[in-house]
Amino acid sequence: MLQISPRSRCFSLRHLAVGFGLIMSGAAMIIVAPANVAQAAAPPGADEPLTLSALHIEGNKQVATPDIMSVVPFHVGDTVTQNQISKGLDAVQQLYKSKNVGGSFGGxxxxxxxxxxxxxxxxxxxxxxxxxxxGVVFSGNSKISADALTAVTKLRPGSPVSNEAVQADQKAITDLYKSKNISASVGMTPSSPTPNHFLVTWTIVEK
Incomplete structure (x- = not known):
């Protein structure tokens, strides 16, 4: 699991002109510090609630920012912890794996x-x-639902694309129509919005 180390915070304390006051009380000497001496705040704990004021995503080209934000379980303005932020980045890593894109993640x-x-x-x-x-899209089917077509095919988001896989799914769709005594022609149109990534659109002409 990728750990994100909080950026170190630097605090500067102005040298105060007022020295420590000394009060004599019997045999004891009590040292009294001025009330306005600044104390360096410790970084918040991993589970301390914080308000997310900004989320910057940099360097992504093959995976669009809206796609990344769709898997992040929080948004600007939400209350989060450092642990939740770390899990959010884990979700982004899993998204990249599902899209078959390698990458290193920091911040x-x-x-x-x-x-x-x-x-x-x-x-x-x-x-x-x-x-x-x-992604996989069915177009032109009115007599058989997309859910039924999905059930008999094997191509899914993240699946490798090959001629054999496409031909097997085309046959499965054709066989389903035959089993329903419905005549139809089945074709496939691929599109590639990003290199090595395909949106498979099945075009069905029912008769």
């Missing part, structure tokens, strides 16, 4: 009182392995 947190600003830096790599499916 930091800046604390301002009870608020935190988060920056995630992503260094993307070339897609891992061969082409993969980003």
């Amino acid at each position: 930091g947190m800046k604390f301002i009182g009870k608020k935190v600003e988060v920056t995630w830096n992503i260094t993307e790599q070339q897609p891992l392995g061969g082409p993969v499916v980003d």
Whole structure:
């Protein structure tokens, strides 16, 4: 699990002109510090609630920012902890794996009182392995539902794409229509919004 170390905070204490006052009380000497001596605040604990004031995502190109935000379980303005922020970045890593895109993930947190600003830096790599499916769409089917078509096919988001896999799913769709005594032609149109990633659209013409 990737750990994000909070950015160190530097605090400077102005040298105060007022010295410590000495009070004599019997045989005891009590040292009284001036009430306005500034104390350096410790960084918040890992489970201390904070308000997320900003979330910056940098370096992502192959995976769009809206896609990343869709898997992050918090948004600007929410109350979060450092542990939750770390789990959010874990979810982003899993998203990259599902899209077959490698990357390294880093960043930091800046604390301002009870608020935190988060920056995630992503260094993307070339897609891992061969082409993969980003999504599957059925078009033109009115007599058989998309759920029924999905049930008999095997291509899913994250699945590798091959001619054999496409042909097997095409046959499965055709066989389902035959079993329902419905005549139909089945074709497939791929589109590639990003390199090595395909949206598979099944075009069905029912007769």
